[in-house]
Each structure stands twice: as structure tokens, then as C-alpha cells.
Amino acid sequence: xxxxxxxxxxxxxxxxxxxxxxxxxxxxxxxxxxxxxxxxxxxxxxxxxxxxxxxxxxxxxxxxxxxxxxxxxxxxxxxxxxxxxxxxxxxxxxxxxxxxxxxxxxxxxxxxxxxxxxxxxxxxxxxxxxxxxxxxxxxxxxxxxxxxxxxxxxxxxxxxxxxxxxxxxxxxxxxxxxxxxxxxxxxxxxxxxxxxxxxxxxxxxxxxxxxxxxxxxxxxxxxxxxxxxxxxxxxxxxxxxxxxxxxxxxxxxxxxxxxxxxxxxxxxxxxxxxxxxxxxxxxxxxxxxxxxxxxxxxxxxxxxxxxxx
Amino acid sequence: xxxxxxxxxxxxxxxxxxxxxxxxxxxxxxxxxxxxxxxxxxxxxxxxxxxxxxxxxxxxxxxxxxxxxxxxxxxxxxxxxxxxxxxxxxxxxxxxxxxxxxxxxxxxxxxxxxxxxxxxxxxxxxxxxxxxxxxxxxxxxxxxxxxxxxxxxxxxxxxxxxxxxxxxxxxxxxxxxxxxxxxxxxxxxxxxxxxxxxxxxxxxxxxxxxxxxxxxxxxxxxxxxxxxxxxxxxxxxxxxxxxxxxxxxxxxxxxxxxxxxxxxxxxxxxxxxxxxxxxxxxxxxxxxxxxxxxxxxxxxxxxxxxxxxxxxxx
Numbered sequence: 169x170x171x172x173x174x175x176x177x178x179x180x181x182x183x184x185x186x187x188x189x190x191x192x193x194x195x196x197x198x199x200x201x202x203x204x205x206x207x208x209x210x211x212x213x214x215x216x217x218x219x220x221x222x223x224x225x226x227x228x229x230x231x232x233x234x235x236x237x238x239x240x241x242x243x244x245x246x247x248x249x250x251x252x253x254x255x256x257x258x259x260x261x262x263x264x265x266x267x268x269x270x271x272x273x274x275x276x277x278x279x280x281x282x283x284x285x286x287x288x289x290x291x292x293x294x295x296x297x298x299x300x301x302x303x304x305x306x307x308x309x310x311x312x313x314x315x316x317x318x319x320x321x322x323x324x325x326x327x328x329x330x331x332x333x334x335x336x337x338x339x340x341x342x343x344x345x346x347x348x349x350x351x352x353x354x355x356x357x358x359x360x361x362x363x364x365x366x367x368x369x370x371x372x373x374x375x376x377x378x379x380x381x382x383x384x385x386x387x388x389x390x391x392x393x394x395x396x397x398x399x400x401x402x403x404x405x406x407x408x409x410x411x412x413x414x415x416x417x418x419x420x421x422x423x424x425x426x427x428x429x430x431x432x433x434x435x436x437x438x439x440x441x442x443x444x445x446x447x448x449x450x451x452x453x454x455x456x457x458x459x460x461x462x463x464x465x466x467x468x469x470x471x472x473x474x475x476x477x
Numbered sequence: 478x479x480x481x482x483x484x485x486x487x488x489x490x491x492x493x494x495x496x497x498x499x500x501x502x503x504x505x506x507x508x509x510x511x512x513x514x515x516x517x518x519x520x521x522x523x524x525x526x527x528x529x530x531x532x533x534x535x536x537x538x539x540x541x542x543x544x545x546x547x548x549x550x551x552x553x554x555x556x557x558x559x560x561x562x563x564x565x566x567x568x569x570x571x572x573x574x575x576x577x578x579x580x581x582x583x584x585x586x587x588x589x590x591x592x593x594x595x596x597x598x599x600x601x602x603x604x605x606x607x608x609x610x611x612x613x614x615x616x617x618x619x620x621x622x623x624x625x626x627x628x629x630x631x632x633x634x635x636x637x638x639x640x641x642x643x644x645x646x647x648x649x650x651x652x653x654x655x656x657x658x659x660x661x662x663x664x665x666x667x668x669x670x671x672x673x674x675x676x677x678x679x680x681x682x683x684x685x686x687x688x689x690x691x692x693x694x695x696x697x698x699x700x701x702x703x704x705x706x707x708x709x710x711x712x713x714x715x716x717x718x719x720x721x722x723x724x725x726x727x728x729x730x731x732x733x734x735x736x737x738x739x740x741x742x743x744x745x746x747x748x749x750x751x752x753x754x755x756x757x758x759x760x761x762x763x764x765x766x767x768x769x770x771x772x773x774x775x776x777x778x779x780x781x782x783x784x785x786x787x788x789x790x791x
Binding site: 171172174175176177178179180181183184187188199200201202213214216217218219244245247248249250251252253254255256257258259261262263266267270274275276277279280283284287288289290291293294295296297298322324330331340341342343344347369442444445446448449452463464466467468469470471473474475 | 488489534564571583622
């Protein structure tokens with residue numbers, strides 16, 4: 169473990185302990201999310217700190233008796249250090265995500281968030297997260313997670329043309345940089361699946377109790393999309409279609425004149441065809457032929473339908 | 478002698494100082510940086526100082542004479558110490574539950590700073606394991622500092638087409654959308670509100686000037702900048718196949734009249750959509766929608782389909 173990390177913790181540990189004389193090693197470790205051995209090591213270092221003779225300073229006194237901690241003579245570090253901007257940003261983002269889904273259950277979170285913003289020096293409106301889904305869906309899902317009930321919703325997977333009704337035993341909500349996901353057991357598929365909240369419609373919490381329990385929580389961070397399956401696609405992207413490359417997890421990219429040639433794998437050709445249409449001719453399908461034909465056919469049929477009036 | 482102790486004691490020495498301390502004074506009072514080689518002692522001191530600054534310890538450098546030959550170091554207690562956060566028991570408990578979802582020690586430490594002087598939550602807090610927050614991409618520290626302290630920011634930026642430019646920004650805020658961070662503010666050279674993708678900033682952004690150098694206008698719409706230009710609202714008149722009806726209705730479209738037998742196609746109106754942005758959405762739904770109006774949107778969709786048909790035919 170790095171010395172930096174230990175120093176950062178100790179500068180917070182000291183005021184925390186000064187406020188709580190007689191705190192146990194176990195509760196201190198739990199409050200800081202570290203092992204008891206780490207707390208003991210911190211206390212060992214502190215015992216060697218303090219500067220006698222400097223403007224009234226003294227050697228720090230660390231007493232550890234029957235697992236109870238008492239600190240003395242550490243008045244220089246009596247208050248915690250300010251949050252750094254990065255800490256404050258992470259804190260506000262996390263609390264904002266949490267209050268969107270748990271706000272109903274934790275009314276004190278809203279007032280706490282306001283105080284944290286003020287103390288951390290985060291001006292109002294300086295950090296905004298745009299959520300593409302309906303907050304009501306996240307709230308309903310949390311209720312279902314809490315009560316252990318099955319949910320049902322209309323869902324358009326990337327490979328689907330139309331929504332299908334899904335029945336899912338919910339396990340966990342994942343808030344990632346890419347958006348919000350529900351993970352759980354898809355009753356009809358008979359397997360674990362992830363669902364984007366912004367692709368769900370008409371969510372209902374059913375009366376049925378879930379009968380597939382999750383593996384041990386929390387589940388590890390999800391990885392999307394699953395890039396190891398499906399067909400290999402190659403596209404040539406003109407200057408105004410480069411944004412497409414940013415929506416994909418690429419296997420290769422090559423600059424060809426002003427254009428960018430990319431290749432990637434997908435299990436959702438209809439979705440790629442949508443992206444290509446949206447680029448209005450600035451994205452050209454190099455492979456597979458099937459995808460090129462799909463784009464051409466929809467363009468021709470679309471034109472005919474418009475011109476038929 | 479351990480590095481941890483050296484760094485803690487350097488913090489203590491500078492917090493305790495009533496006036497800036499020179500390197501020589503700090504050496505004498507702490508007993509550290511005693512190498513025979515003065516150069517390497519000095520380098521070690523500089524490294525220690527930088528490491529503390531990275532942790533957020535506000536070590537200031539002060540010139541002690543007119544010729545800049547003697548440098549002193551000090552920590553301003555007001556800048557170091559967390560202001561009082563008046564949290565009650567319920568609020569501390571709510572924060573503990575909300576932060577437990579990230580399951581990372583950084584957030585525990587931040588909570589420790591906030592709650593060090595606050596009462597402990599009364600009841601034991603139950604761990605919430607069914608919500609997991611994964612925050613991966615974070616803007617650079619200097620950018621975040623500039624936003625929070627209302628300072629100007631200069632940076633090199635690489636645009637969507639790869640073109641490079643220098644920007645001078647009054648950063649109003651950080652907006653996160655679809656896995657990306659944007660910094661939005663007033664571009665001083667263009668005298669307009671602009672959004673910049675943080676991952677396209679080249680190198681380290683530079684914070685310039687004083688705190689509170691600008692005010693954020695009340696009508697600055699940061700999210701709209703990130704979503705893209707708005708070109709005016711129109712009411713779309715569409716013919717829609719049964720396969721696309723759900724998508725049009727999900728976007729707020731309402732059905733007008735009965736379905737056409739036997740095709741099942743329906744007429745829908747979608748009110749108040751952005752004229753520029755709706756074209757991409759419509760192209761994604763083609764050939765399951767036909768645009769009847771307004772004429773300008775219809776023409777744009779038809780022109781795009783013609784280009785697509787030409788490109789794929791060649």
C-alpha cells in the first residue's frame with residue numbers, strides 16, 4: 169500500500185478519533201473501510217509523529233488499551249482536511265446517482281447532499297448528470313429489488329426490431345458511465361441478462377416473488393457491449409461520420425485520406441444499419457455484403473414509399 | 478524513519494508555523510532531509526512537498542526577501558481545514574448508505590472527512606448491495622478545480638474531425654452524458670457558450686487567473702449545449718408501420734384516426750421535436766415511417782435516402 173494513501177487516511181483518522189475518545193479498533197477500521205491491521209499500522213506511525221519544541225508542539229500520544237484508542241497532544245491535526253476537487257466531484261456524482269434511486273427511502277440524503285455541496289465548494293449547477301431514462305423506472309426497480317418481486321417490461325434489445333415483453337428476477341442496478349443497467353435472471357431466456365433502463369417501457373412490478381436468487385452481491389462491474397461475438401463489420405467513415413467510431417468498441421482503425429476505416433464485431437446488424445443510415449451516405453459498408461444490402465434495401469424502399477406519396 | 482511519518486510531520490510543521498519556514502528551519506526542527514549530499518536532500522524534500530500537494534495539502538511557497546533567494550513554506554489553516562458541515566445523525570446515516578454502493582475506500586475517506594466532527598448514525602446501517610455505482614472516467618483535477626473555483630481555463634482541443642485549436646474558457650460546469658464528460662462554459666475567443674468533450678482535451682489544461690473570475694448567467698443551459706444545437710421545434714406528420722408505432726409513441730407521438738386496413742399503417746403526429754435532430758431519428762426508423770410534413774423535413778429525409786441509395790449502388 170502506498171505511503172500517500174496512508175498519509176491521506178491518517179490526516180482524517182486523527183480528527184475522527186479525537187472526536188471519539190475510546191473508539192475501538194474494529195469500529196474505526198469499519199468506518200474507514202480498511203482492515204484492523206491497517207488501523208494498527210497507522211497508529212504505530214502516529215506514535216512516532218509530532219514535533220516537540222516547535223511553537224508549543226509535542227510528541228503525539230497514542231494509547232491503545234483493550235482495543236480502545238485514545239489520542240492526545242495532536243492539536244495541530246484537530247480538524248479534517250478539505251475535500252480535493254476530484255473527491256468532491258466523485259462524491260457529488262455518486263450521491264446524485266444514489267439519490268435518484270433511493271431518495272424515496274432516504275429523505276435525509278437530499279439535505280445531506282446540499283450540505284456536502286456547500287462544504288466541498290461545489291457551486292449549484294456545476295455538476296450535471298444527464299439521465300436518459302425515466303427516474304420512475306429506477307425507483308420502481310429499487311422497490312422490486314427491496315421486496316424481491318419479479319418485474320416485467322417491454323424491451324428493445326439491440327438485435328430486436330420491435331419491443332418484447334421480458335420477465336426478470338431483478339438482482340442489481342448498475343450505474344455506469346454508459347448509463348443505468350438492471351442485472352437479473354431473464355425468466356424466458358433462463359439465464360442472467362443485463363438491460364438498459366433507457367430501453368425499458370411500461371415497467372410493472374409483479375405480485376410474483378422472484379425464484380432465482382443472485383450470486384453473491386455486489387456483482388463485478390459489467391462490461392458492455394460484449395465484443396467477442398457476432399459478425400465482423402468494416403465501415404469507411406467520412407469526416408462528418410466519425411462520431412460513429414465513438415459509439416463502438418473497435419478492433420481496428422485506419423486513416424485512409426480524410427476517411428477513417430474501422431472494424432468491429434457485433435451481434436446486432438440492424439442496429440449498425442440504423443447508424444449507417446443516420447450518417448446519410450457519409451458511412452459506407454465495406455463488409456459484410458449482407459449489411460450493405462440491408463442498408464441499400466431500406467433506402468430504396470424508403471424512397472419508394474415517400475415518392476408514392 | 479518512515480516516509481509516512483516524514484510526510485505527516487512535514488504537514489504538522491507547516492500547519493504549526495506562524496510564519497513561513499525555510500528549508501533550513503524545517504530540516505532543523507524535523508530532523509529529516511539530512512543527507513550529506515545537499516542536492517539529494519533538497520530533491521527529497523521537493524518530492525515530499527509535491528506528494529502532499531497531490532493529496533490536497535495546500536502548501537504555499539512564499540518569497541522571504543526582495544531578491545527571491547530565500548523561499549519559505551507555510552500551510553494556511555483556513556485553506557487546509559474543512560469548514561464545519563452541520564450534519565445530523567440521519568444525514569450521516571443516509572450518506573453512509575449512499576456511499577457504500579461504490580464500495581471504494583476513496584469514498585469512505587471522503588465520508589470520514591465530512592463526518593469526523595458529526596454525530597455517529599444511531600442505528601446500524603444496513604449495507605445496500607443491490608445498487609452498484611461504477612464511475613470510471615473522471616476529468617483532470619485541474620479542470621475540476623477551475624469549475625469549482627470559477628477560474629479561467631486554457632487548453633488545447635482536438636475537434637471531432639481531428640482539427641486542433643487553443644481554447645480560453647470560463648468553465649461553468651461539468652456535464653456527464655452517455656459515458657462521457659463535457660466541460661461547458663463561455664468560450665472567450667468566440668464569445669459564446671460551448672461544450673467540449675473532456676477526452677478530446679490534449680495535454681494538461683491550465684488554470685489561469687483568480688478565483689471567482691466570472692459569474693454563471695442564470696439562463697446558461699449547459700445540458701442543451703451537450704445535446705447539440707437546437708434548430709427550432711416542428712410538428713411532424715408521419716405515416717407509421719405497425720413495427721415502428723411503439724417507437725413513435727415512445728417519443729411522444731399520438732395516433733390520428735384509425736389504422737389503414739389491411740396494412741395496419743397509422744398516421745401519427747409528434748409535436749415539438751427539434752427540426753435538425755429529428756432527421757437522424759427518422760432515418761433510423763426508415764422504411765417503417767414516411768414523412769408527410771413539414772416539407773423541409775420530408776425533403777431532407779428524401780435527399781439523405783437518395784444519397785444512401787446512390788452510395789450503396791456504386
